[in-house]
Amino acid sequence: MMSETMKAVRLHAFGGPEVLVYEDAPKPEPKPGEILIRVHAIGINPPDWYLRDGYRMLPPEWQPQVSFPVIVGTDVSGVVEAVADDVRTLAPGDEVYAMIRFPAGLAGDSRAYAEYVTAPATDVGRKPAGIDHVQAAAAPMSLLTAWQFLIDLGHDEPNPLQPHRHRPVTLDGRTVLVNGAAGGVGHLALQLAKWRGARVIAVASTRHEALLQDLGADEVIDYTKVKAEEVVRGVDLVVDAVGGPSSARFLKTLTRGGALFPIFPLGLDAAAEAAERGVTVSATQVRSNGAQLTEIAGLLDNGTLRVVIDSVFPLADARLAHERAAKGHVQGKIVLTAV
Structure with missing residues (x-):
C-alpha cells in the first residue's frame, strides 16, 4: 500500500x-x-x-x-x-x-x-x-531566542558557544541598546526589555524609525546617519541581534558591570577587551x-x-x-x- x-x-x-x-x-x-x-x-x-x-x-x-x-x-x-x-x-x-x-x-x-x-x-x-x-x-x-537571552534560559544543556552558562541580567530601570532592532529577534527583544522596565535605545535604518517608536523604543538611532558606538555611552546591556565579529564595537558603549549579548557570536573575539572594561560577553544557543x-x-x-x-x-x-x-x-x- x-x-x-x-x-x-x-x-x-x-x-x-x-x-x-x-x-x-x-x-x-x-x-x-x-x-x-x-x-x-x-x-x-x-x-x-x-x-x-x-x-x-x-x-x-x-x-x-x-x-x-x-x-x-x-x-x-x-x-x-x-x-x-x-x-x-x-x-x-x-x-x-x-x-x-x-x-x-x-x-x-x-x-x-x-x-x-x-x-x-x-x-x-x-x-x-x-x-x-x-x-x-x-x-x-525569534521569540524563544529573545526570551532565553533576556528572560529565562529554560534549560540546563551545556552551552556550545562558551564554557559557562548564559545568565539573563536585570532589566528593570536599566538602559538597553538593541542593534538590529527591526529584525526578527531585535523587535521582540526591544518589546521584552520594555515589558521588564528598561529604557531602550533601538538601532536600525531610517525606514524602521516609526515602527520602533510604536513598539516602545525610547530612542532610535539611524545607523545610516550616525554610528551608535560613537555616540552612546553608559548603557547596561547591548543586545546585538546582528552579531558576528563586529559586535566588539559596542563594548565601549557599556558601563562597567554591563553586558554584551551577541545573538550570533561566531567570529567575535572580545574577551580581552571585555575583561579590561569590566563587562560580560555572553551568548546561548x-x-x-x-x-x-x-x-x-x-x-x-x-x-x-x-x-x-x-x-x-x-x-x-x-x-x-x-x-x-x-x-x-x-x-x-x-x-x-x-x-
Whole structure:
C-alpha cells in the first residue's frame, strides 16, 4: 500500500533560493512522544538559508552532515491532526505553534516547510488565541531566542558557544541598546526589555524609525546617519541581534558591570577587551521549548508583544521568500502559508 503524500519544499542539493523545490513528499507519522500538525503557516529564519546553503558560514567541524532530499524549516503554526498513544497534553483539533527539534534538527530533521509535520509534544506550545496562524508561525525561533537571552534560559544543556552558562541580567530601570532592532529577534527583544522596565535605545535604518517608536523604543538611532558606538555611552546591556565579529564595537558603549549579548557570536573575539572594561560577553544557543511558548502566549494574546510581519508568501513560493530575505532590511518576519 502506498504511503500518503503531501506538498513540501525540499532540497536535493545545496545552493541559492533556486534549489528550493516544491514537490510531493511522504506525509509523516508521529512517533512515540510526538504529534502530527496540519501546518497553516511557517516562519522563515536564518537557519533555513544556512541549511539551504550547506552551512558554509559555520566552521567545518560544526557543519552537520545532511542527507538529501531534506525538508527545510523549523517554525510552524497549525492544528493538531493526530497524537501518539503516549501523548496526553495535546489532542486533535488543538491550535499550536512550535520551533521543532532545534538545534537537534540542524541537519534537516525539523521539516517545517510542508503541509504536515511531526513534532515532539514537548516542543509545542498552545497557539495564542488572539493572533492568527501567520503571526504565530513568525514567533517561535525569534521569540524563544529573545526570551532565553533576556528572560529565562529554560534549560540546563551545556552551552556550545562558551564554557559557562548564559545568565539573563536585570532589566528593570536599566538602559538597553538593541542593534538590529527591526529584525526578527531585535523587535521582540526591544518589546521584552520594555515589558521588564528598561529604557531602550533601538538601532536600525531610517525606514524602521516609526515602527520602533510604536513598539516602545525610547530612542532610535539611524545607523545610516550616525554610528551608535560613537555616540552612546553608559548603557547596561547591548543586545546585538546582528552579531558576528563586529559586535566588539559596542563594548565601549557599556558601563562597567554591563553586558554584551551577541545573538550570533561566531567570529567575535572580545574577551580581552571585555575583561579590561569590566563587562560580560555572553551568548546561548536557542532551544525548542513548548512550555515557554505556552507561557509567552499570554503576552501575545494581550498585545504586550507584537510580531511584525514583513511579507507573506505561499509555500509554493518559498524561493521568492528566500530571495526577499536575501535582499535584507527585513522588518520583522517573513512567513509562508500552507493553507
